[in-house]
Amino acid sequence: MYEPIKTILAVCVFCCLQVRESNAQIRLPQMIRDSMILQRDLPLKIWGWASPGEKIRIRFNGKQVNTTAASGGKWQAKFPPMKAGGPYEMRLQGKNAVTLKNILIGDVWLCSGQSNMVHQMGLHNITYADDIAQADFPAIRQFWIPTTTSLTGPGDDLPAGHWKWANPKDVNEFSAVAYFFARSIYTKYHIPVGIINSSVGGTPAEAWTSAEGLKNFDSLVSVIERNRDTAYIRKMNRNSAMVRQPSYPDQDKGIAGPVKWFDTVYVPKGWHRINIPGYWEDQGVRDLDGVVWYRREVTVPGEMAGKPAKFFMGRITDADVVYINGQKIGATSYQYPQRRYTVPAGVLKPGKNIVVIRVENSAGKGGFVPDKPYYLDAGEQKLDLKGDWQYKVGQVFRPLGRGAIPAGIAGQNQPAALYNAMIAPFTEYAIRGVLWYQGESNTANGQEYGKLLPALINDWRTKFTRPDLPFYYVQLPNFGDACYLPVESNWAVVREAALKTLALPSTGMAVTIDLGEWNDIHPDNKKDVGERLALIARHFNYGEKKLVYSGPLYQSSVTEGNKIIVSFTNIGSGLISIDGEELSEFAIAGADKRFVWARARIAGDKVEVWSDEVPEPEYVRYAWADNPVDPNLYNAEKLPASPFRTDE
Numbered sequence: 001m002y003e004p005i006k007t008i009l010a011v012c013v014f015c016c017l018q019v020r021e022s023n024a025q026i027r028l029p030q031m032i033r034d035s036m037i038l039q040r041d042l043p044l045k046i047w048g049w050a051s052p053g054e055k056i057r058i059r060f061n062g063k064q065v066n067t068t069a070a071s072g073g074k075w076q077a078k079f080p081p082m083k084a085g086g087p088y089e090m091r092l093q094g095k096n097a098v099t100l101k102n103i104l105i106g107d108v109w110l111c112s113g114q115s116n117m118v119h120q121m122g123l124h125n126i127t128y129a130d131d132i133a134q135a136d137f138p139a140i141r142q143f144w145i146p147t148t149t150s151l152t153g154p155g156d157d158l159p160a161g162h163w164k165w166a167n168p169k170d171v172n173e174f175s176a177v178a179y180f181f182a183r184s185i186y187t188k189y190h191i192p193v194g195i196i197n198s199s200v201g202g203t204p205a206e207a208w209t210s211a212e213g214l215k216n217f218d219s220l221v222s223v224i225e226r227n228r229d230t231a232y233i234r235k236m237n238r239n240s241a242m243v244r245q246p247s248y249p250d251q252d253k254g255i256a257g258p259v260k261w262f263d264t265v266y267v268p269k270g271w272h273r274i275n276i277p278g279y280w281e282d283q284g285v286r287d288l289d290g291v292v293w294y295r296r297e298v299t300v301p302g303e304m305a306g307k308p309a310k311f312f313m314g315r316i317t318d319a320d321v322v323y324i325n326g327q328k329i330g331a332t333s334y335q336y337p338q339r340r341y342t343v344p345a346g347v348l349k350p351g352k353n354i355v356v357i358r359v360e361n362s363a364g365k366g367g368f369v370p371d372k373p374y375y376l377d378a379g380e381q382k383l384d385l386k387g388d389w390q391y392k393v394g395q396v397f398r399p400l401g402r403g404a405i406p407a408g409i410a411g412q413n414q415p416a417a418l419y420n421a422m423i424a425p426f427t428e429y430a431i432r433g434v435l436w437y438q439g440e441s442n443t444a445n446g447q448e449y450g451k452l453l454p455a456l457i458n459d460w461r462t463k464f465t466r467p468d469l470p471f472y473y474v475q476l477p478n479f480g481d482a483c484y485l486p487v488e489s490n491w492a493v494v495r496e497a498a499l500k501t502l503a504l505p506s507t508g509m510a511v512t513i514d515l516g517e518w519n520d521i522h523p524d525n526k527k528d529v530g531e532r533l534a535l536i537a538r539h540f541n542y543g544e545k546k547l548v549y550s551g552p553l554y555q556s557s558v559t560e561g562n563k564i565i566v567s568f569t570n571i572g573s574g575l576i577s578i579d580g581e582e583l584s585e586f587a588i589a590g591a592d593k594r595f596v597w598a599r600a601r602i603a604g605d606k607v608e609v610w611s612d613e614v615p616e617p618e619y620v621r622y623a624w625a626d627n628p629v630d631p632n633l634y635n636a637e638k639l640p641a642s643p644f645r646t647d648e
Contacts, residue, residue: 024051024073025096029156031426034101035163037141037194039108039430044079046090047428056094061085061105069094076428084191104139106192107185107541108431111178112208112423113438115201115336116474116529119522121179122172123337127524131180135171139192140182142166142174145422147200149411151227154210154424163194175199177437177474180530181537189542196431198422201336204441205452206415208423213416213459217451220415227414237408254293254358254394261293261394262323262356268295271390277314277374279367280391291395292366294357298385304378305350313339313385314372315520319360325353336522338372348378355385362397369519413441419459427463432541433470434460435533439494440476440521446493453501472508472536473498475642477516477523480626486587486595491626495643499553508536511551511642518627532639548572551639557620557646563610564588564620564646565603572635575602583607585631589619593647607633619647 028048038044046058050069058065058077069075086104091097111117121132146159164170171179175197182193200207206220214220227233254261261268274283280292311322311329318335321328325348330341359366368374376383411417442449453473461469475498476491498509510532517523539549552568552575559565568575577583588598588611598611598620609620623631623643633641 024049024054026050026054026056026092026094026098028092028098028100029425030158030161031143031196031429032100033163035103035141035165036100036143037104037106037108037163037192038082039194039432040084040105040191041081042430043081044430045076045428046079047074047076048092049073050075050094054094056092058090058092060090060103061088086192104141104192104194106139106194108194108196108429109178109181109433109435110196110198110431111175111181111435111437112198113436113474114199114203114441116440116522116526117175117177117197117199117435117437118201119176119526120172121174121176123522124176124524124526125172126340128176128527131527132171133168135166135168137166137183137186139190140166140179140186140195141192142178142195142197144173145196145198147412148421149414149417150420151233151409151411151414151417152230152420153228154420156425158422158425176526177530177533178435180527181435181534182530184531184534185537185542188538196426196429198418199437200412200418200422202441203412203418203438205438205449205456207413207418208438209416209452209456209459210419210424210463211416213419213455213462216455217415224415227409227417233409250395250398252291252358252395254291254392261295261392262326262328262358264326264354268390268392271295271392274389274391276386276389277368277370277372279317279365281365281367283367285393288366288393289362289397290366290393291358291360293392293394294359294389295391296355296385296389298353298355298376298383300348300350300353300376300378300383301381302350304376304381304383305348306346307348307378308345309343309348309376309378311339311341311343312373312375312377313341313357313368314374315339315369316357316359317361317364317366317369321358323354323356323358325349336520338520338524343376343378348376358394371519423460424463427465431464431469433472433537436471436473437529438473439498440479443476443490443494446490446497449494450497450500453497454504457501457504457507468506470506470508470537470541471504472510472533473501474510474512474529474533475499477512478514478518478627479516479521479523480518482518482627482629483625484629486597486621487625489625492624492643492645496645496648499642499644502553506540508533508540509550509642510536511640513623513628513631513643514640516627535639548635548637548639551637552633552635552641554622554642554644554646559617562615562617563608564617566607566609566620566622568605568607568641570635570639571605572637572639574636575605575607576634576636577602578632578634578638578640579630581632583633585623585625585628585633587621587624588614588617589621589647590614590616591618593619595619595621619645621645621647 054069065077067077087102090100178195321331374385535549550570555567583600586600587595589595600609
């Protein structure tokens with residue numbers, strides 16, 4: 001009886017497959033859809049899936065291409081280069097018909113990297129409120145790729161997505177850097193600009209590089225091989241979750257009792273004084289990971305009462321929930337976004353108002369980041385929220401113990417994982433070039449980054465079959481505590497890696513050493529970053545050969561007596577001190593490489609550097625720190641010089 005049953009089942013499966021194939025319809029990848037922008041002046045590839053052997057006819061912009069699906073069902077059609085224009089329709093005919101509408105032909109830029117490329121206009125809606133309100137560019141469109149990973153190999157399609165144009169609503173979802181780049185290009189040339197935003201916060205360069213691109217990195221190759229074992233990945237993540245699960249057994253007293261600490265009828269007892277902004281570890285609380293509640297009575301004048309308001313609470317490490325008069329007005333689950341909450345009309349009342357903030361921190365210092373805005377804004381009046389508050393600890397997180405904690409496998413940090421899922425599926429899509437903003441996650445090993453970044457560039461050029469694919473990137477801005485003595489710096493090493501990568505052809509670097517914030521890894525100024533990238537593209541891709549697109553870049557140095565004479569490229573109309581003061585942030589050393597601050601002055605198109613402490617100088621550095629203090633060497637076009645050193 002067994003063999004006949006098995007035969008019948010096999011026949012049924014075969015018949016089902018035949019029915020499925022005979023009814024198969026044209027299926028397109030997520031990126032090829034209504035409102036897409038296709039690359040001008042390059043051959044265009046359109047691809048998708050259908051029944052094996054199915055004949056497909058595609059008509060677009062006065063041209064027709066016929067193709068046939070291969071045995072696996074995939075098909076591809078190639079159109080000749082076309083000029084910018086549109087809107088057009090694309091009609092595909094196989095066993096079914098598909099019509100794509102509102103297609104433009106222009107320039108498509110792949111924008112990738114980590115969080116500073118992710119950061120949407122909506123996260124900077126105070127700084128760029130006017131830019132958002134005035135966004136009206138149907139020919140600037142973004143395709144946003146959701147975060148997804150693959151440890152097993154390259155994927156063939158993306159998660160669901162849409163092309164959206166820059167209007168006051170949808171522009172909030174645009175990458176701010178990419179939007180300002182695109183707007184600069186479009187307003188200058190009136191050529192449609194497409195943005196493919198494939199970026200993920202907190203990710204290293206190796207995650208964006210293919211397995212083939214990492215073949216010379218032995219340690220990463222072994223990790224890629226290990227990660228293909230799905231059973232191993234499940235085991236590691238399961239073990240990590242089991243160990244971490246019981247680490248926070250106590251309840252938060254602020255919400256566990258019959259009267260919550262944010263309730264208006266709650267009577268505070270045992271609260272202590274603390275200052276905002278500031279971290280509790282700097283104000284008499286030692287090594288606390290847990291939940292700390294903050295409370296303050298705020299007197300609201302009658303003219304502010306009842307009105308909708310904005311609540312600015314700087315940045316908080318790590319997570320927070322904010323209540324005013326017992327009503328929750330906002331919450332954020334991680335440390336990086338600026339806290340900008342809307343207070344609905346009717347919440348504020350004249351006289352005494354109770355503001356309560358629940359802050360949760362699981363590692364490092366907890367509390368409120370200094371040098372950020374802290375105020376309540378209603379109408380034309382503001383109430384300053386800095387100063388004395390009361391605090392009480394609601395929950396203490398217990399240490400996990402002295403033993404080793406098995407780490408889980410975070411897919412987005414694994415080599416090749418983001419390339420596989422977020423780049424590989426569309427390498428057939430023609431693009432003008434790449435904009436890259438990343439490096440923060442590789443600062444722990446800047447020397448390796450000097451190899452990883454060129455490897456990624458060469459890898460993408462291979463995968464997109466464009467040996468000369470333009471690749472323009474952002475050198476990391478200033479960040480972290482200022483130091484008034486010459487120091488070593490991991491961030492400076494990553495900046496140096498970016499500078500040296502300019503040795504690759506068709507690359508460009510936007511220097512942003514003046515655009516960062518000491519206390520925010522996501523600086524608010526995204527407009528200048530995007531526009532500096534646009535300068536590079538305008539020079540190399542749009543024919544503005546005389547345009548000064550970069551600040552001074554180190555070229556060479558020679559020693560003459562007790563001075564080092566430094567030469568630069570990209571001096572534009574001449575070297576200047578941007579603030580009119582003596583050049584700063586130059587350090588000098590002899591053979592012992594013990595650096596001291598030096599004096600420096602502009603001498604024509606060079607800079608002379610010297611110090612009485614170093615009579616026989618050999619090495620010089622400029623702006624060599626995580627956050628150099630006001631480096632002021634620029635060219636006359638007001639573009640800053642890149643940090644550099646000669647002592648590597």
